[in-house]
Structure formats: structure tokens, C-alpha cells
Amino acid sequence: AQSVTQLDSHVSVSEGTPVLLRCNYSSSYSPSLFWYVQHPNKGLQLLLKYTSAATLVKGINGFEAEFKKSETSFHLTKPSAHMSDAAEYFCVVSDMGSGFQKLVFGTGTRLLVSP
């Protein structure tokens, strides 16, 4: 079975400094991986996804993630944090359920951005 582990429940950065949110996955075959963001009291928005094309994936709002098969990792990065980046981030692996796409969510990382 597929699974994801988000290594930090909370990450705190200062505005203008780099962001690193860590995610490791477990998969028996080449997975599809996603990062979603959830702002307070909002739904989930897709940031980016990896689907076995380029290993460096660029997403919205300056975020990117690199798929590293040897390390089974899919860490999310951004060169310079903005106050509006404060939110909860979910790493997600996609699996084939019984005839449907099953998403397996990590437990989330809350990003705090201070001025």
C-alpha cells in the first residue's frame, strides 16, 4: 500500500527566507505525487503534481518540488517565503483503488511565516 510521511508538523520561517517542507513516500511502483495547500477555512488547492515526466516540478506561487526516487522523497521548496504562504500543506500519493484513483494524504505541515 502507498503511504506518505510528512516529516514536520510545523515549520516556521521568516518572510523572505527559503521554505522547505519535507515528504517521504512509500510506493511499490512509480507513483504520482501531489502537493496541496489549504489556507485557513478554505478548501484544498493543487500546488503541483509529479506524474513521471520531469523530476523537478514547478507549481503555482513560486513553489517547486523534486522527485527523488533513490531517496523516496518529494520535498516542496520555495526560494523566498511570503506572508501569504502561511497555510497547511499536504503531500499526497496517488494509488489505484478498486477501479478509481485513491489519494493517500500525509498528515500535513503547517507553515508559519513571520515578518
Next chain:
Amino acid sequence: DAGITQSPRYKITETGRQVTLMCHQTWSHSYMFWYRQDLGHGLRLIYYSAAADITDKGEVPDGYVVSRSKTENFPLTLESATRSQTSVYFCASSTSRWVSDTQYFGPGTRLTVL
């Protein structure tokens, strides 16, 4: 373009009452999903639907019922609400069943069962 909407956004009910959460999407996506979000668990799948009149259980289906008579609507019913069903509920939709497809999420319904 409304996308995917959920109603109500907030609901307070009492133990034992029946509650229905609505989900509506304007994209004509075939697949629709219901998740619940609880602290420490991420999102967990309750039920999904591959098309009108085709539904199946997900990871945590007990205590819930779904129906899908029209492609655009996917209501979730708690037949007799319990406190353990206090949660935030998200509806999602996608065009296909492929692992690379994107699921699009609604804004969520925060349900409190007293």
C-alpha cells in the same frame, strides 16, 4: 465558473439527527469523492462515485450514506449523527480514474455534532 460548491458551509446538529451535506460541481466530472478531515489524520476517503448511480465505499464509510442520481450532485447523509462524526467534510471531483489525474476540492463543510 462556479466549479465545485458545498452547502452548508457550517452545520451544528445533535446526536441522533439526520444530516445531509450537499456537493455540486459544474464541470460534468465523472468521479466525485467525499473526504473527512480530522487532526492528525489528514484527509480520509468516505465514499466515491464513478458516475451517476455508481457509488462505492472508501476507507471510513460507516455511518454515512451517499447517492448520485445526477452527475453534478453527490450528497452525503449522516443517518444518525454521532459526536465522532464532528469533522470538516470535503467534496472533490475529477475527470478520470487515472492515478495522474487531479482532484479538485470544494471549500468544505464544518460539521459539529453535540
